[in-house]
Amino acid sequence: MKILIIEDELDLANSIESYLKLEGYVCEKAADYAEASEKINLYRYDCALVDINIPGGSGLTIIRELKALKNNCGIIIISARNSIDDRIEGLEIGADDYLTKPFNLSELNARIKSVIRRIQFKGDNTFEFNEIRVDAQSFQVWVHNKELSLTKKEYDLLIFFLANKNRVLTKESIGEHVWGDYADTLDSFDFIYTHIKNLRKKLLANGALDYIKTVYGLGYKFLANPDT
């Protein structure tokens, strides 16, 4: 999987690259409009992360060019400007998602996975991890082919974990992923614990391995190989 990171802040681009490399993605970076335009015309990417404000042009133009190429590249806008107009325009001209800076890398990673899945597996949006199977279209989950009955929040949690296996996920990033703008209503993120506990219980009861591990003081980690 190849990802193009169009971002003029080198530090941020490097962080994104490092995180995505852990996930096994091949990343390339473009720091300005010319470079980005050249790269998308020369190579094919599975997903492009586009900053709207880049030197030499607009990220929106890049999105239009990408769309004109019709090569099934997922597009996620990463912008410092949380402007509704930008968001609407970006999504209208064909971007798949929109993230406002600052964002969690785990969130970005989950969004990339979801976008790529949507684009590349049209019609059949299911994926598997060991004994767990997920249908992202009907929001159904099976363990050993037995359907789990999960709440919406538990489902969101599971997807987020599956997208970020073996990563330390902070309580804050989990809270924001699952509760979005409502995340700051919680006095502390401690009550995420309840939901995670329930999810874990349901997984275990249906014969899944104990994948979810608590990381002291910080959050949680979904271990790909819990026995090792």
Add this chain to the structure above:
Amino acid sequence: MKLLNKTSLIIITLTLFIFFSGGVSFFYLIRSLINQETDRELISYSNNLVGEMQLFEKTAPNSIFITENNVEMKRVDSFSFTQAFFSDTILFDPRFNKRFPHRVYSFPADLGFRKYEVSVYRSTYQSEKLIERIVLSLTVMFILLILSLYFLNRYLFKRIWDDFFYTLDKIRSFEIKQGREFYLKDSEIEEFQQLNQAIIKLMDKIRQDYRNLKDFTENASHELQTPLAIMQSKIELFLQQDDLKEEHLELLSGLYEAVNRLAQMNRALILLTKIENNQFPEKEAVALHERIDYHVDQLQAIMEEKEIQLKVNTKALFKEMSPALADILLMNLIKNALRHNDRGGSVEIELSNDKLIVQNTGAPSELPAEKLFNRFTKSGKNKESIGLGLAIVKRIVDLYDWKIDYKFEEGKNKFILHF
């Protein structure tokens, strides 16, 4: 007192005074002039009369009263007065069966053989009538003059002060947040033109300062986004290292939380600036009751977690506003009611035609109601809160010219939004 009334009053009192005193002296002047004339006539008549009396026979009567000429002669042995004098009297005229005012000239006439006291009368009825008419026409003229002065003053006032009121109107309707250019039309009157120029200069300065301040806040918060994003991402990357010890994790956790709070704060500040910059111009009829249901639904899990009882009583209400701001407003109010609540408490939301009430159990705010909506004011015990939620609520409420109040009643924190 209005300038127009003030000037009218001054003009009217002044003219009243001038006309009254002028009128009175004019009245006396005319009267004395007419009297003088009458007296002269009386004297000249009496001179002729004395000449004629010299021709009297010795048989002339003792007393004669000649009505037609209004002459009265009385024969005396010795004069009761020696000097001629004038006096006023009222005589009955049988021809008209009416009394008339008369001027009388009495003088002693010594014919040598006889002595007479003579009085010559002249009716002053005509001249009195004349004076009356003069006074009447003067009064009419005076009233006309005052009326015309009054209307002239009004007219002049309107013409001259028109530019002034235009300027005043412009200043009144000026709203700095709208960011519109401030202009005034030129005035023909130099003083007003100077005033206009001074005001335009002042307004430009105010606008400039306001814009600079706004730009600063806007730029500062936008520029902060990128470094914050870098910090957050670096910490997150750091967390993925396999060989981190517990104490490292603890340090990173503290750092991560702080950056996260900073990011939240910055996001709220950007939102505030955007509301102030009027960057939510789109308006549509937002179904507030539906939006309340939506947000309540989203927060269901959190309420269950805190064992909070929820009571929602809404009537269908549509408001012309930005849908994005409607959501932010409702979300902030409801979140606030949840955040400052006790475990096992309650939240009540009531929506009627003219107001929205959100009330929750919990300790009363330690802050005075008027400070509650200020930026960065928060009670000490709530560390998670960044103190901008209610400031954002207030901004949105202000934007649509609504009103919001806070009260603590019957053990409940009550926010009342009047549409």
